[in-house]
Amino acid sequence: MGELTxxxxxxxxxxxxxxxxxxxxxxACEEADLAYAVRTIPFDGRETNHLARQPFGQVPFLNDGELxxxxxxxxxxxxxxxxxxxxxxxxxxxxxxxxxxxxxxxSIEMVTVPWWYLRICGDEDNQLTGWMGQRLNQLETILSQRxxxxxxxxxxxxxxxxxxLRVPEVRSFGGRPATEAYVARVTDxxxxxxxRADQIGLFEKADEKRTE
Amino acid sequence: MGELTxxxxxxxxxxxxxxxxxxxxxxACEEADLAYAVRTIPFDGRETNHLARQPFGQVPFLNDGELxxxxxxxxxxxxxxxxxxxxxxxxxxxxxxxxxxxxxxxSIEMVTVPWWYLRICGDEDNQLTGWMGQRLNQLETILSQRxxxxxxxxxxxxxxxxxxLRVPEVRSFGGRPATEAYVARVTDxxxxxxxRADQIGLFEKADEKRTE
Numbered sequence: 040m041g042e043l044t045x046x047x048x049x050x051x052x053x054x055x056x057x058x059x060x061x062x063x064x065x066x067a068c069e070e071a072d073l074a075y076a077v078r079t080i081p082f083d084g085r086e087t088n089h090l091a092r093q094p095f096g097q098v099p100f101l102n103d104g105e106l107x108x109x110x111x112x113x114x115x116x117x118x119x120x121x122x123x124x125x126x127x128x129x130x131x132x133x134x135x136x137x138x139x140x141x142x143x144x145x146s147i148e149m150v151t152v153p154w155w156y157l158r159i160c161g162d163e164d165n166q167l168t169g170w171m172g173q174r175l176n177q178l179e180t181i182l183s184q185r186x187x188x189x190x191x192x193x194x195x196x197x198x199x200x201x202x203x204l205r206v207p208e209v210r211s212f213g214g215r216p217a218t219e220a221y222v223a224r225v226t227d228x229x230x231x232x233x234x235r236a237d238q239i240g241l242f243e244k245a246d247e248k249r250t251e
Numbered sequence: 252m253g254e255l256t257x258x259x260x261x262x263x264x265x266x267x268x269x270x271x272x273x274x275x276x277x278x279a280c281e282e283a284d285l286a287y288a289v290r291t292i293p294f295d296g297r298e299t300n301h302l303a304r305q306p307f308g309q310v311p312f313l314n315d316g317e318l319x320x321x322x323x324x325x326x327x328x329x330x331x332x333x334x335x336x337x338x339x340x341x342x343x344x345x346x347x348x349x350x351x352x353x354x355x356x357x358s359i360e361m362v363t364v365p366w367w368y369l370r371i372c373g374d375e376d377n378q379l380t381g382w383m384g385q386r387l388n389q390l391e392t393i394l395s396q397r398x399x400x401x402x403x404x405x406x407x408x409x410x411x412x413x414x415x416l417r418v419p420e421v422r423s424f425g426g427r428p429a430t431e432a433y434v435a436r437v438t439d440x441x442x443x444x445x446x447r448a449d450q451i452g453l454f455e456k457a458d459e460k461r462t463e
Contacts, residue, residue: 090389090392094389094390094392094393095354095358095386095389096389097358103346105343106342106343106346107346108346108347108349108350109350109354110350110353110354110357110358112353112356112357113346113349113350113352113353113354116328116349116353117346117349130318131317131318134315134318134319134320134325134329137320137325137328137329138320138321138322138325140325141322141324141325141328141356142307142321142322142325144324144353144356144357144361145322145324145356145357145360145361146307146309146322148357148361149356149357149360149361149364149365150365152361153361153362153365153366153379154365156378156379156382157378157379160378162378166368166369166372166374167365167368167369170368174307177302177306177307177308178306180302180306181306
């Protein structure tokens with residue numbers, strides 16, 4: 040097995056601390072007791088300084104020995120195959136974990152992120168709001184019927200879905216008690232709390248260097 | 252190995268024929284020479300008539316023997332593990348295929364679909380246009396340097412990325428010759444043409460029943 044290295048920025052502004060997506064990979068490694076290192080690229084110049092490793096200029100990307108992967112969703116599915124703590128090993132459990140991981144990426148986040156982006160652009164009551172409400176209502180129905188998305192247990196699909204839903208703007212969309220309880224439950228896991236604290240700690244430490 | 256069944260609607264209006272996402276799974280099965288059946292659910296009442304099998308009221312979903320999967324992206328990654336024609340079997344080739352499949356879902360389609368949705372809503376020059384252009388430019392850089400996204404060969408990642416990019420509105424965003432050549436090249440594959448013709452044929456046949 041190769042050595043795992045998670046790459047993120049060397050600094051990030053206050054508003055995004057605790058939400059940069061290296062957190063997803065840290066969290067998965069913590070859940071699965073996988074040893075990992077964290078390395079950084081400069082935040083300044085991030086749009087062009089690492090295009091050879093991440094063609095959209097984003098973080099995270101992951102090294103696993105000789106392997107390189109970008110896209111946090113791909114990194115999660117890659118890590119999930121290393122540990123039953125992230126994904127069951129039976130075919131039905133794997134299929135469910137895969138489908139809900141992709142649902143988080145392509146049915147929920149595909150609406151929540153653009154909706155949130157339009158709000159940041161100043162379009163508070165934007166035209167994605169109806170679609171957003173529909174998708175979150177459909178998810179609320181699911182989450183009111185079960186504790187976990189796949190295979191009756193915590194999987195990497197819950198890690199990702201909770202990470203998509205815990206964005207404050209999305210969470211404050213509101214009125215969905217099962218979804219809120221789910222997000223609270225998943226983000227109360229010690230592995231999430233450690234991953235979040237570690238990310239925030241890294242960026243806070245970088246503040247000191249910046250002001251030196 | 253289980254029997255593969257791809258589920259789609261029993262009819263769809265002219266404007267979306269050739270673009271309903273069961274095509275992705277048909278195409279993958281054709282590429283991999285996997286036998287499959289196509290079954291349908293009623294288009295009328297589609298928002299609520301199959302929520303037990305697809306909680307967002309969409310198609311396709313896939314049966315593989317006893318397994319059930321929704322999300323076309325998940326179906327593609329599931330099928331890819333059945334055939335080297337869709338994904339290499341070496342770890343580096345698998346990692347690259349996985350990352351580019353997720354990139355199609357979460358870095359490209361996450362922008363193209365909401366952008367297109369806003370246009371349909373009448374907002375032609377919408378606020379996602381800048382983001383869309385940035386992502387498509389980044390992809391153009393990649394596609395001007397290589398023929399295929401992953402592992403120097405056609406994979407399921409190309410199938411999905413080309414399917415995301417071939418939407419007429421996205422394609423007409425224009426001015427990106429490497430991307431245009433890529434979409435033309437991938438969609439010229441016999442397996443794509445068969446899958447597309449079969450989907451359109453199914454819906455055309457349903458026209459006859461509707462008017463009887």
